[in-house]
Amino acid sequence: MLSGKTILVGITGGIAAYKICELIRMYKRANANIIVVCTANALNFVTKLTLQNLSGNEVAVEEFDVKDFKPEHISYADQADIMVIAPATANTISKIAQGICDNLLTSIACAFTKPVIIAPAMNCNMWENPVLQENLNKLHYEILEPESGYLACGYEGKGRLCSLEKIFDKTVELLTYKPLSGKKIVITSGGTIEDIDPVRYISNYSSGKMGLALADTAKNLGAEVTLITTKNVSRKYNVIKVKSAFEMKAAVEKEFENSDCIIMAAAVADYRVKEISPQKMKKTSDDEITLTFVKNPDILKRAVRQEVKNLPSCHLALLPSDCRLLRGKRKFN
Ligand SMILES: Cc1cc2nc3c(=O)[nH]c(=O)nc-3n(C[C@H](O)[C@H](O)[C@H](O)COP(=O)(O)O)c2cc1C
Numbered sequence: 001m002l003s004g005k006t007i008l009v010g011i012t013g014g015i016a017a018y019k020i021c022e023l024i025r026m027y028k029r030a031n032a033n034i035i036v037v038c039t040a041n042a043l044n045f046v047t048k049l050t051l052q053n054l055s056g057n058e059v060a061v062e063e064f065d066v067k068d069f070k071p072e073h074i075s076y077a078d079q080a081d082i083m084v085i086a087p088a089t090a091n092t093i094s095k096i097a098q099g100i101c102d103n104l105l106t107s108i109a110c111a112f113t114k115p116v117i118i119a120p121a122m123n124c125n126m127w128e129n130p131v132l133q134e135n136l137n138k139l140h141y142e143i144l145e146p147e148s149g150y151l152a153c154g155y156e157g158k159g160r161l162c163s164l165e166k167i168f169d170k171t172v173e174l175l176t177y178k179p180l181s182g183k184k185i186v187i188t189s190g191g192t193i194e195d196i197d198p199v200r201y202i203s204n205y206s207s208g209k210m211g212l213a214l215a216d217t218a219k220n221l222g223a224e225v226t227l228i229t230t231k232n233v234s235r236k237y238n239v240i241k242v243k244s245a246f247e248m249k250a251a252v253e254k255e256f257e258n259s260d261c262i263i264m265a266a267a268v269a270d271y272r273v274k275e276i277s278p279q280k281m282k283k284t285s286d287d288e289i290t291l292t293f294v295k296n297p298d299i300l301k302r303a304v305r306q307e308v309k310n311l312p313s314c315h316l317a318l319l320p321s322d323c324r325l326l327r328g329k330r331k332f333n
């Protein structure tokens with residue numbers, strides 16, 4: 001069920017840590033590759049040797065144990081398809097919510113861009129602590145709330161780790177949810193660059209992040225993605241780098257032909273300089289210079305017109321709920 005998937009299991013220092021040995025076996029039975037990362041405190045509850053044997057991989061704890069050219073936290077964040085932190089202590093939850101990265105596990109969580117599941121487990125009073133609840137609300141992840149019952153600390157209340165089946169099922173759901181599979185989506189991003197002369201241009205402050213986030217989301221939801229962008233982007237899907245509105249228009253028209261959906265997130269300049277000087281414009285004795293601008297083509301309008309000619313096909317919408325599902329509850333800013 002999970003073959004080809006790498007699950008990063010993060011274990012923190014809670015009494016329920018021993019239960020994660022069984023969760024690892026469940027993932028292994030489903031053919032997943034498991035990487036275990038523990039906090040130092042987790043090793044008070046479960047041994048590295050056990051986790052290593054069950055996962056079939058070395059267990060990582062120390063952030064500065066760098067073997068590769070890449071720091072461990074980035075290398076693990078890149079390798080895994082999903083991160084599952086279970087049990088998640090009040091301490092680790094609060095650290096992640098505050099952006100604190102003082103060990104390998106919290107550093108990975110901060111760098112992780114794919115879905116994250118958090119399964120908290122703790123004493124019921126810790127669970128009800130308003131500070132903990134406030135921190136949990138800050139995390140836009142998939143939170144699997146603890147269950148009520150008899151707790152290891154002797155209390156009775158909400159705080160027991162949810163069932164392993166629930167964690168397993170949510171992992172499968174997030175890893176296999178591909179509603180856009182078989183669909184081709186074209187996304188534009190970044191601000192266009194309009195030359196004035198060989199060394200000067202006009203542009204805008206668009207970061208290109210919105211289009212990139214949408215492209216990553218669509219890819220993870222199973223779409224075949226083409227990102228047309230003015231930014232330098234390195235991704236495993238098709239990325240076409242363009243500069244001006246005209247270059248973007250040409251790329252959109254070519255790519256849009258066989259696609260199911262286009263999302264225009266680029267900030268395309270409305271105007272361009274009428275005549276681009278072939279040489280660097282020299283400073284003159286004049287206090288003012290005048291540049292004449294002409295209107296750029298409306299890329300979206302043209303693409304839509306082309307689409308209307310080729311009906312039917314533009315029927316796909318990327319729902320915010322899809323974006324949320326992809327990254328747990330993480331929202332796009
Ligand atoms: C026996 C024992 C059991 C504990 N169980 C929990 C627990 O279930 N949940 C929790 O949030 N903290 C628990 N703690 C407290 C954490 O271990 C402590 O907050 C620690 O700093 C967590 O570190 P970590 O988040 O880096 O793993 C327990 C501590 C002890 C000594």
